[in-house]
Amino acid sequence: MNTGSDGRDQVAAASDGAMMEPKAGEGEDRRGLGSRAPEFIRSRRVLHVSWQVGVFVVGLAVVAAGIVMLPLPGPGWVVIFGGMAIWATEFVWAQLVLRWTKRKVTEAAQRALDPKVRRRNIILTVIGLVIIAALLGVYVWKFGLVMPWSIKNQ
Numbered sequence: 001m002n003t004g005s006d007g008r009d010q011v012a013a014a015s016d017g018a019m020m021e022p023k024a025g026e027g028e029d030r031r032g033l034g035s036r037a038p039e040f041i042r043s044r045r046v047l048h049v050s051w052q053v054g055v056f057v058v059g060l061a062v063v064a065a066g067i068v069m070l071p072l073p074g075p076g077w078v079v080i081f082g083g084m085a086i087w088a089t090e091f092v093w094a095q096l097v098l099r100w101t102k103r104k105v106t107e108a109a110q111r112a113l114d115p116k117v118r119r120r121n122i123i124l125t126v127i128g129l130v131i132i133a134a135l136l137g138v139y140v141w142k143f144g145l146v147m148p149w150s151i152k153n154q
Contacts, residue, residue, distance in 0.1 A: 033096075036089040052090050059086035059094075 041047045066079030081101070087094035111117060 033092045055086060055090040059083045062086055 035042055035048070035052070037048060037051050041051050060083070062083030063080050064083075066076045066081075066083060068074075069076035069079055081098075084094055084098055084101075088098050112121075
């Protein structure tokens with residue numbers, strides 16, 4: 001049976017939408033998956049559906065703004081994840097996507113902070129800078145301090 005949980009430390013949602021409480025000591029999130037709407041909204045079907053449509057539209061607008069910011073100036077990815085967080089207040093799939101993303105980002109940060117990986121990255125950066133400096137030196141030696149579009153046929 002698929003309970004909607006994406007890991008052993010996660011709170012599971014039953015197929016009928018009921019929340020299952022984690023055992024003592026499991027996970028940090030005690031709220032479970034599902035809607036974060038106030039109780040009086042969740043108790044009325046029409047209000048709850050309206051609330052979810054509103055949350056979806058607002059989240060969609062924020063995600064769309066983030067997508068527009070990807071090629072344009074602005075914090076595109078931050079805004080996209082903000083829209084996902086808005087969606088996660090109502091939709092289980094968005095909560096699971098955010099949990100998966102958080103787990104992957106944490107794993108990548110731990111790998112990046114590994115001393116061996118940091119040393120390798122520093123060495124590769126230094127090698128790249130030396131190559132760029134050598135190419136720049138050859139350019140200045142051959143053409144002087146002239147912009148490439150101003151170089152005449154030599």
